[in-house]
Amino acid sequence: MRENLIMIKEKFTQKNIGKFNFRIEENSSFFQLFSNTRIRQGQLNIRGKIAKTPLFMPVATRGTVRALTPSQLKEIGFEMILSNTYHLHERPGEEVINKLGGLHKFMNWDGLILTDSGGYQVFSLSNYRRVTDDGVVFRSILDGKEIFFTPEKVLEIQKKLNSDVAIFLDECPEYPCNAKREEESLKRTIKFAERSIKVEKNPGQLFFGVVQGGMNFKLRQECAQALLSLGVDGLAIGGLSIGEEPSLTKEVLLATLEVIPPGKPRYLMGVGSDILEYIKMGIDMFDSVFPTRIARHGSAILYNKGRINISNKRFKEDESPLDRNCDCYTCRNFSRAYLRHLFVCDELLGKTLLSIHNLTVLYKTVRALNS
């Protein structure tokens, strides 16, 4: 039953073929790892809602993808978004959202929602933290009060939010760190997972475990296998793109993917660049604040030519759209000159319009691989 929820279809792609030609049978459990062309086409089918993969999830940190209405997200085409457990726990609190009917209703999003575990925020936002085998103690970024997160607690929060995919608590070792630290945090992540899997899911909800293990291939594989043996619905791959060289990211990722069977979705956490590279390696799911964050600072992503900063004076009288290849609301209706004007005047509409554009580029780029 659990396997039926996630239908992953492997597809042979003649295009962009690498050094080795190879063919993968549909629904095969065999993977070749020496090519860069293993693009997976699949779909998540959760609670009757479908999201085709590969997919990119816009980030609704506090229950809103900043500066956009849910209608605008729908118009772009998104089927799934991510929201942050830690932030929602702080404000307005999971109890409030639960009383109001869950996160979907609260934020008026009828597509799929993945919530993270809050673990990453504990490690990235809080100066003070103490990790034990019981859980994590840290200080609120809002008022400094102590918060205690356990594997069970973060799942209870996510159950109250009633997200469609909930993520286990993990420990993300900093980069660089020594072998002992890598191993310790890995062990803790697995122990946390063993406790997490015992939590009863909400009906139809999926549980993803988080693969850690630093930059150590063996630990990464060990972690993935441990999570798989626990019966997780999918694997979130964490602790990458946190300062290491991109080439190392890719090596660690390839090693990790080697042990993941095709029926399991693979979600690369928090990575918003080089997405096509990772899709070619076999990643299904992405999230990143990157496209919306840079949009709010006036940076527009072009389909094939990097980025432009729209505040630049050279766009003052430029009547062309941000990207001639784009058919988003922004590019259909507004010139670069107008968008520049909005940013020069610090008008909120600029943030909205560039966010629509950047998210459209991410959406279309990823979605083109399964359309």
Place this chain on the structure above:
Amino acid sequence: MRENLIMIKEKFTQKNIGKFNFRIEENSSFFQLFSNTRIRQGQLNIRGKIAKTPLFMPVATRGTVRALTPSQLKEIGFEMILSNTYHLHERPGEEVINKLGGLHKFMNWDGLILTDSGGYQVFSLSNYRRVTDDGVVFRSILDGKEIFFTPEKVLEIQKKLNSDVAIFLDECPEYPCNAKREEESLKRTIKFAERSIKVEKNPGQLFFGVVQGGMNFKLRQECAQALLSLGVDGLAIGGLSIGEEPSLTKEVLLATLEVIPPGKPRYLMGVGSDILEYIKMGIDMFDSVFPTRIARHGSAILYNKGRINISNKRFKEDESPLDRNCDCYTCRNFSRAYLRHLFVCDELLGKTLLSIHNLTVLYKTVRALNS
């Protein structure tokens, strides 16, 4: 021909009848001034575009109604907006907008646009100014450089923007001021108008003169009559609601309206409260930053019960919409609890959603009188 552009239909209203019952014939040029029920139903028909009156214009100060897309404004129902000549002159400059095809195309608004003269901004924003019979010298609020506005100059700017209704330069005396100042500024406003009327309009564009005269009934009437004799297309009534008692505003207004024939639209500049009162006196057009400005600070206008500040703790778990009588996008889709959450977290979406709601209330309240 000019008269045909503006069709004003007087309507007898049995409801809310005041001290005296009276009947006004359709298309009559005769007005009774002793009742408070002279609601006018009409329409502006400019360049093939229609805006029914009475109407409220949202303010797009810098070519954008803050935090809203043109689509969102259209969805509410607006047919006409206002934009500020002074702000657009500063940034991006009328030359840029003209090169890009005019303000409609620049901001992607296919409805009607009224531009003000910039006169009010000169008086309200600039600390330094010198008014002579030639024009106004003042300092830019951006970089302090001297700007010289003449009656001809502000119309040339508005012609370059190619707004549908352009406003003459006027001098707005501060309140309170003495009789000499009232008279001087009135004379100057009329002199400015005499020069303004000689400027050739863009095809189909209307020119409105501004009625000044402080709080002096006689001067107000004199000004209106002088403008009418010059052949203006409509009358903008300025210099009211600038600190005086509301009862005085109404008296001055009634005296002014007494001399304006029914075929001329009457636009009460910058007034966003007590609108129904003014409509009952015979005002056709309004603009105000009020509904959007308070929206961005979390204040929501209710149809019948004043305002609420959505950040208030009492809305923390309130699952009802802002106003049960409202069918705007915000009220159809979001709870007070969610909106409060957005404001508590300083999320941009909150500003957008409350702006949609407040503008909808203004739109519907005014539009209900001609639907």
